[in-house]
Amino acid sequence: MNQPPSAPGGGYAPYAPYPPGPIVDDKSGQQAPYAPPYPAYPPTQQDNAMWYPPAGQSPYPPGPMVGVYPPQAPSPYPPAGPPTMQYAPAQPYGAYPQPVMIQPGMPMQQTPPMVAPPGAPGQQPTGGWMTIPQGIPNCPPGLEYLTSIDQLLVHQKVELLEAFTGFETANKYTVKNTMGQKVYWAVEDTDCCTRNCCGPARPFDMKILDHYQNEVLHFNRPLRCQSCCFPCCLQTLEVSAPPGNVIGTVEQNWSIFTPQFSIKDQTGNTVLKIEGPFCTFSICGDVEFKVVTNEGNQVGKISKQWSGFAREVFTDSDHFGINFPMDIDARVKATLLGALFLIDYIFFEKSGNKEADRPGML
Numbered sequence: 001m002n003q004p005p006s007a008p009g010g011g012y013a014p015y016a017p018y019p020p021g022p023i024v025d026d027k028s029g030q031q032a033p034y035a036p037p038y039p040a041y042p043p044t045q046q047d048n049a050m051w052y053p054p055a056g057q058s059p060y061p062p063g064p065m066v067g068v069y070p071p072q073a074p075s076p077y078p079p080a081g082p083p084t085m086q087y088a089p090a091q092p093y094g095a096y097p098q099p100v101m102i103q104p105g106m107p108m109q110q111t112p113p114m115v116a117p118p119g120a121p122g123q124q125p126t127g128g129w130m131t132i133p134q135g136i137p138n139c140p141p142g143l144e145y146l147t148s149i150d151q152l153l154v155h156q157k158v159e160l161l162e163a164f165t166g167f168e169t170a171n172k173y174t175v176k177n178t179m180g181q182k183v184y185w186a187v188e189d190t191d192c193c194t195r196n197c198c199g200p201a202r203p204f205d206m207k208i209l210d211h212y213q214n215e216v217l218h219f220n221r222p223l224r225c226q227s228c229c230f231p232c233c234l235q236t237l238e239v240s241a242p243p244g245n246v247i248g249t250v251e252q253n254w255s256i257f258t259p260q261f262s263i264k265d266q267t268g269n270t271v272l273k274i275e276g277p278f279c280t281f282s283i284c285g286d287v288e289f290k291v292v293t294n295e296g297n298q299v300g301k302i303s304k305q306w307s308g309f310a311r312e313v314f315t316d317s318d319h320f321g322i323n324f325p326m327d328i329d330a331r332v333k334a335t336l337l338g339a340l341f342l343i344d345y346i347f348f349e350k351s352g353n354k355e356a357d358r359p360g361m362l
Contacts, residue, residue, distance in 0.1 A: 151177070154322070173341075187209065188205075217338075220240070221236070250338055276290075
């Protein structure tokens with residue numbers, strides 16, 4: 001190939017364009033089969049005029065370019081701003097594993113609180129009822145209430161029909177704790193003929209119901225003679241929890257001067273005793289029955305409380321209170337509650353609105 005001339009003093013001469021004409025190979029001396037497809041450099045003024053537009057003049061035709069790009073229309077959407085993040089209101093622990101992000105523009109929705117189903121453990125019952133204690137091992141269902149209390153108040157409901165006519169109706173009671181919270185309902189289950197013919201000596205079945213109308217305790221009193229002249233036929237009451245499973249009994253001991261009862265467990269062993277006063281008349285004061293151990297130490301009491309002159313004279317709707325040790329078995333507490341109802345029927349239940357209080361066991 002043709003070599004560029006050398007510059008004096010070494011190196012190459014300044015760049016010079018190829019001369020016009022065919023290009024000849026240096027070795028073969030033949031003309032190259034190709035020709036420059038472009039004019040020789042540096043370009044001339046004529047070449048610049050042919051390839052580039054004059055300075056300051058646009059190569060595109062004037063006016064809008066129709067058919068290539070549509071004219072720019074204003075956007076129907078507001079200009080996009082920075083993304084916003086909103087969170088739902090604070091929820092109780094464990095409600096959500098992570099914050100819930102609400103999309104911008106969406107209304108905030110309140111999540112309803114989680115409500116335990118009725119009867120669930122640890123739920124706070126409505127209507128002034130006591131909370132169900134939890135984690136009580138080896139305790140019959142429904143007796144968990146008794147494990148956390150050492151005192152109960154029993155209020156008998158006033159029956160207007162019985163107060164004005166003397167017609168015996170089924171007794172109903174409300175059992176409360178010392179804070180006034182309801183613990184149980186007590187309902188007598190007897191027929192009309194038995195109530196009006198046998199009076200206070202009538203046999204009965206007493207159902208003890210909790211807040212959810214479940215029968216948690218059942219008291220059964222058979223028909224027995226109440227006279228102290230028959231020591232072989234004394235009063236008894238059987239306590240079952242749940243119904244059909246006997247957990248204790250209340251048995252009257254023969255005595256002439258003062259009422260005596262034994263509290264026995266499911267095996268028949270005497271765990272506590274009850275000693276009553278010689279006079280059971282309730283005149284402007286309480287009548288107390290002591291709860292003692294087998295050694296004679298007092299650990300509690302069952303008291304018939306004075307409920308007012310009108311209530312005492314015209315009705316047999318009585319108020320009772322019972323105290324027992326906190327640490328004794330719930331089955332023994334339930335049996336003591338049964339003894340309270342038996343004492344009510346023996347000493348304080350009226351027959352035809354006539355007072356039946358008497359000294360001793362006469």
